[in-house]
Amino acid sequence: MSTDSDPAGVGATQDASTPAARTRGLRKTYGSTVAVDNVDLDVPEGSVLGMLGPNGSGKTTTIRMLLGLVRPTEGEAQLLGHSMPDAAAHALPEVGALVEGPGFHPFLSGRDNLLRIAAAEPRLARSEIAAAVGGALERVGLTGAAARKYRGYSLGMKQRLGLAAALLVPRRMVVLDEPTNGLDPSGTREIRRIIAELYAAGVTVLVSSHLLAEVEATCTHVAVLHAGTVVAQGELAELLESGSPGLIVSTPEGSEAVQALRDNRILSRLTPDGVRVDLTTATAPVALETLVRAGVPVYEARRARTGLEDLFARLTQNDPDSSTSDDPADTSETDMEAVR
Numbered sequence: 510m511s512t513d514s515d516p517a518g519v520g521a522t523q524d525a526s527t528p529a530a531r532t533r534g535l536r537k538t539y540g541s542t543v544a545v546d547n548v549d550l551d552v553p554e555g556s557v558l559g560m561l562g563p564n565g566s567g568k569t570t571t572i573r574m575l576l577g578l579v580r581p582t583e584g585e586a587q588l589l590g591h592s593m594p595d596a597a598a599h600a601l602p603e604v605g606a607l608v609e610g611p612g613f614h615p616f617l618s619g620r621d622n623l624l625r626i627a628a629a630e631p632r633l634a635r636s637e638i639a640a641a642v643g644g645a646l647e648r649v650g651l652t653g654a655a656a657r658k659y660r661g662y663s664l665g666m667k668q669r670l671g672l673a674a675a676l677l678v679p680r681r682m683v684v685l686d687e688p689t690n691g692l693d694p695s696g697t698r699e700i701r702r703i704i705a706e707l708y709a710a711g712v713t714v715l716v717s718s719h720l721l722a723e724v725e726a727t728c729t730h731v732a733v734l735h736a737g738t739v740v741a742q743g744e745l746a747e748l749l750e751s752g753s754p755g756l757i758v759s760t761p762e763g764s765e766a767v768q769a770l771r772d773n774r775i776l777s778r779l780t781p782d783g784v785r786v787d788l789t790t791a792t793a794p795v796a797l798e799t800l801v802r803a804g805v806p807v808y809e810a811r812r813a814r815t816g817l818e819d820l821f822a823r824l825t826q827n828d829p830d831s832s833t834s835d836d837p838a839d840t841s842e843t844d845m846e847a848v849r
């Protein structure tokens with residue numbers, strides 16, 4: 510952490526309780542387009558925070574402001590305690606980032622591109638460069654393609670190379686903008702593994718995604734963006750548990766089902782998805798047994814969406830680019846690939 514004299518007032522003032530990244534009243538406009546509006550984001554130190562939002566919700570713009578690549582129209586952005594973009598030189602050496610357009614040279618091989626980036630990395634001694642590049646290529650599964658020219662790489666290989674560049678040296682924080690974009694299912698699994706490794710090593714990770722299932726699989730915290738604004742934020746487990754637990758029962762006799770449950774003091778209501786049983790008033794087996802005993806045919810019973818799932822489904826239901834499977838746990842990796 511920097512303790513340099515700081516006449517511009519842009520240096521770090523960070524203790525253990527300070528978030529690794531923080532924004533207050535962050536806003537960015539492009540002409541009449543409001544890309545980000547009044548965003549207050551906290552990325553706790555040591556967390557994996559998923560910035561979740563449909564396409565165009567402001568994820569990339571927020572990340573770019575945090576990394577000092579774009580100057581906010583209004584508000585503040587702090588990275589590792591440093592004000593961005595003014596103190597970028599203090600914060601960025603400790604941050605690895607994968608953002609759009611990483612600027613690789615098309616006619617150089619993957620390895621040579623990384624060697625160029627590694628040569629400009631102040632934290633790597635000359636004698637360490639070859640091993641760092643080899644290690645990063647290995648980590649993202651690109652060793653076999655390292656000698657091929659970048660321009661021949663698939664989108665997934667380009668993503669992997671960008672990730673390798675972000676992981677050339679150990680970092681305090683890693684920022685990944687849609688890292689699974691263009692990856693096949695095995696590539697997606699590798700990204701999850703790398704994020705889990707970073708988390709285990711105490712590295713703070715900020716990762717954006719437009720898929721709830723993706724965030725559920727990798728993150729400890731989540732911030733949901735919609736139309737440039739944070740609409741929900743907190744620990745993933747808490748947000749997933751928000752809302753009362755419920756069971757959705759599919760039956761052609763909905764009214765009879767609700768009546769039978771009511772006769773047994775079990776709360777339920779008819780919804781477009783089926784009969785929603787309030788599981789604070791009975792367990793699922795008891796509710797189902799009640800229905801069966803009353804002669805109500807039960808075609809299917811499944812867990813109702815949590816508050817977060819509900820919220821995200823509502824935000825994305827008109828977005829053709831987003832996966833809106835009824836049950837996000839069902840979103841297969843093939844689906845994830847298909848929606849990009």
Ligand SMILES: Nc1ncnc2c1ncn2[C@@H]1O[C@H](COP(=O)(O)OP(=O)(O)OP(=O)(O)O)[C@@H](O)[C@H]1O
Nearest residue numbers: 539542543544562563564565566567568569570571
């Ligand atoms: N340089 C720019 N000039 C004009 N408009 C922009 C610019 N960058 C972003 N926008 C607009 O700001 C809004 C937010 O874009 P942003 O890329 O931050 O969203 P996103 O959530 O990252 O979306 P995606 O997942 O599609 O990348 C969009 O309406 C976008 O068109």
